[in-house]
Every structure is written in C-alpha cells, then in structure tokens.
Amino acid sequence: MAKQTPLYATHVAAGAKIVDFAGWDMPIHYGSQLEEHKSVRQDAGMFDVSHMLPVDISGAGAFAFLQRLLANDVARLKEPGKALYSCMLREDGGILDDLIVYGFATDDYRIVVNAGTADKDVAWMRAQAAKMPGGGNVTITARRDLAIIAVQGPQAQAKVWAALPGTEAVSASLKYFQAARMGELMVCNTGYTGEAGYELIFPAPRAAEIWDALVAAGVKPIGLGARDTLRLEAGMNLYGSDMDESVTPLESGLAWTVDFADPARDFIGRQALEAAPPSRSLVGLLLEDRGVLRSHMAVFTPHGAGETTSGSFAPSMNASIAFARVPVAVAVGDTVEVDVRGKRLKARVVKTPFVRKGKVLI
Known part of the structure; x- marks a missing residue:
C-alpha cells in the first residue's frame, strides 16, 4: 500500500x-x-x-561524520543555516543519493534526502557511523x-x-x-x-x-x-533517472559537488573516483527536428553511443530537451542523432541550464 x-x-x-x-x-x-x-x-x-525525508545529524562527532559521509565538504558551511548540495557515495563511487545538508553548528545539521532512497539512506548513514570510534559520537534522527x-x-x-x-x-x-x-x-x-x-x-x-x-x-x-x-x-538532475548507484558524480554533470581540495579528507568513494577518470559525461540536448525526447532513447555520436536519461517537451522554450549520458569527447555545439520511435532525429549538444529565473538561456 x-x-x-x-x-x-x-x-x-x-x-x-x-x-x-x-x-x-x-x-x-x-x-x-x-x-x-x-x-x-x-x-x-x-x-x-x-x-x-529530513534527517537530523547531531552530536559532538557530527562534523567529522559528514566529512566522511559526503563527497562535498561541509567545512564550507561557515554561516548558520548555510546549505550545501552533495552526493552520498558508495565505496566504488556510485551515487547512493543526492541531497542538501543545512549546517547550523558543527554539532547541528539537517539533511533532506529523496523519497525513494530515504530508508536506504538512513540505514547507510547508521552503518557508516557504527564503523567510526564511539559510533561516530553522532545521533541520526529520521524526521517523519x-x-x-x-x-x-x-x-x-x-x-x-x-x-x-x-x-x-x-x-x-x-x-x-x-x-x-x-x-x-x-x-x-x-x-x-x-x-x-x-x-x-x-x-x-x-x-x-x-x-x-x-x-x-x-x-x-x-x-x-x-x-x-x-x-x-533548470538543468537539475533527478535521482533514479539521471543518476543512481551505477554511475558516479563525475559522469553525471556533478563534478562540482565533489571536493578533492583537502587530501586528508577521505570521504567514502574518493579513492574510486580518483582511480577511474570518467569515460562518459551528462550533457544537455536540444532537439532540432520535430518530435519529443524521452528517457532511455539511444543517442548516436561520432565518438560512440549514448542514451538519454531524462527528456520532455519544455514549455518555456516550445521545444524538446533532454539530458543524455554520452562519451566524454562529445562537446557543446556538436550535433548528434537520437532514436525517436525508430527515426534518427537531429539534436544539438547545449550547455545547461536551459532556463533560469524565467529566462531561456539556449
């Protein structure tokens, strides 16, 4: 039910x-x-x-716990209430979830996680805390x-x-x-x-x-x-469509959310990301022929095959747009073809976001 x-x-x-x-x-x-x-x-x-699901992370070890748990660096949360977008990764770099963490103090954080991954996320957090000395000195509270x-x-x-x-x-x-x-x-x-x-x-x-x-x-x-x-x-990924445990942030347009700056910060998944440069990237597509892009459509490029991950008619643009995971050599401005109901339609690779603050950027 x-x-x-x-x-x-x-x-x-x-x-x-x-x-x-x-x-x-x-x-x-x-x-x-x-x-x-x-x-x-x-x-x-x-x-x-x-x-x-909001999840409250509190206790003397909260900061150290989040530094280990998240790919982005919670040390950036210098002002009370500041928020940070991050991925939570598996050891192999696969994305368990994308989330926002709000920091009010080094012992007081709130994370908001996705609905479909909420139970799994909380179980993962508790399992990772249990591996740290003293249970990480952290309390993890799911706020249903x-x-x-x-x-x-x-x-x-x-x-x-x-x-x-x-x-x-x-x-x-x-x-x-x-x-x-x-x-x-x-x-x-x-x-x-x-x-x-x-x-x-x-x-x-x-x-x-x-x-x-x-x-x-x-x-x-x-x-x-x-x-x-x-x-x-707005060029924003959807978990389960544009990313999941089978892909890393580096091949999902989310390299900016992974902070490698501090070599001493050994966040979960770091070693895997550093050991395997991505062969694919997530790009924006603007359909130039008549039709509508959807998810899971084959994409043909001079550098190899890819696939759309999200797609739709964009009302603000009166055009069809999509995200697609393609070989890293594919660049903004390139023309590719997408299999739409058995027909290869032309699409242009564009920089995202497509629209921001009501303004069409493409």
Whole structure:
C-alpha cells in the first residue's frame, strides 16, 4: 500500500490526479500540467514534497561524520543555516543519493534526502557511523514528523511573507542556499525549479493550515508533472533517472559537488573516483527536428553511443530537451542523432541550464 503525506486529503479535495511516486500517493497535476508549469515561471506555485525525508545529524562527532559521509565538504558551511548540495557515495563511487545538508553548528545539521532512497539512506548513514570510534559520537534522527512545502516562482517570496506572518523578518536577508529557523518552521532559500522561492519545513500537523494560507495568498498548487519539466529546464538532475548507484558524480554533470581540495579528507568513494577518470559525461540536448525526447532513447555520436536519461517537451522554450549520458569527447555545439520511435532525429549538444529565473538561456 502506498504511503500518503499529511496533505493527501487536501490534494484529493482539490481534484488532483493521484499517482504512485516512489511508493507514495502524490498529485501529478490538478488539471493542466502546462498551466501549472507556467504559473511557477510567471507567478508562484507550490509543491507538496513531504515524501522527502529530513534527517537530523547531531552530536559532538557530527562534523567529522559528514566529512566522511559526503563527497562535498561541509567545512564550507561557515554561516548558520548555510546549505550545501552533495552526493552520498558508495565505496566504488556510485551515487547512493543526492541531497542538501543545512549546517547550523558543527554539532547541528539537517539533511533532506529523496523519497525513494530515504530508508536506504538512513540505514547507510547508521552503518557508516557504527564503523567510526564511539559510533561516530553522532545521533541520526529520521524526521517523519515533519512536512515540506516548496513555494517557487518570481512572486513566491512576497506570497510566502503575506501568508505566514513573521517569515519576512527571518528570511529577507537570506542568501541563496541558506536557511533560517523561526520556532519550529525552517525557511530554506532553495528549490528545484530554477526560480526564486522557499522550501518550508515544519511539523506535519500544520501542513493543511500552511497550505491553505498559501492558497489564500494566491499560490497555485502544482503537481509532480510540472515539477519534472521545471527541474529539467533548470538543468537539475533527478535521482533514479539521471543518476543512481551505477554511475558516479563525475559522469553525471556533478563534478562540482565533489571536493578533492583537502587530501586528508577521505570521504567514502574518493579513492574510486580518483582511480577511474570518467569515460562518459551528462550533457544537455536540444532537439532540432520535430518530435519529443524521452528517457532511455539511444543517442548516436561520432565518438560512440549514448542514451538519454531524462527528456520532455519544455514549455518555456516550445521545444524538446533532454539530458543524455554520452562519451566524454562529445562537446557543446556538436550535433548528434537520437532514436525517436525508430527515426534518427537531429539534436544539438547545449550547455545547461536551459532556463533560469524565467529566462531561456539556449
């Protein structure tokens, strides 16, 4: 039986089409995926992402534990609430999950992990802590008592402030990828759409109250369908599609999230990454012929074969785009061919993101 977020009844009452996503009953749309996509690009929309799991990492050994656990360097979290995007790797460099870690002190962190990998992630964290002296002197707490709503779009900030009194005072000065706490509410200047906005983390019993307040302030409910086209336009990977345990960050467009600077920081997977330079890379594709790119389509290049990992029609561009894993010799500006329903269609290799802050960059 699928799991349900604290907002499930709210989605049903709003007429959402519910689908199974990573074992959760989630809204795919509330009527028109296209209109929902446009609402986020032009105004403000919100997503129930309570299927994702916040995990609190605390204790005297928290910093040392995360330095070992994550490929990125948590020493970068110098300001309270600063956030860091990272992958959590296996010893062979395969990606267990991609996540955001928020640091409030060297003994106080919050990680938000993906829904489909949440149980596996927590088990992995606890297993790695157990291998460290004294259990790593760290406490790992899965927070299924919390809900998450993401509010995104050029008017998101103003509408969050209008809906939730007091949030302006704590969030007006937040930099991008920084969070602040307001009692039990955590306001994060992060998101998955390429637009401005916040991710709000708070006790689950408040979910319907906060959702309704945002609706009253003019924020449109958005389903997972538009969330996928928005994140693809924004050049953001999706775990399970663009990366998984079979690939490394270096062949997933995520080399920037792997910090090799400190030779003494022996994070899990480091030795494997250093021993095996990638032979493939993840690139953006813009279809130049008529058609729609989807995942798992064969890509033909002068340097060898590849495959699309995500693909869709991009409403902001009125064109079809994709990510593809191809040989490393394939470069931006190259023309490749993609097998779309038995036909080889031409596509151009482009730099991502495709769209950011409502502006088409290609």
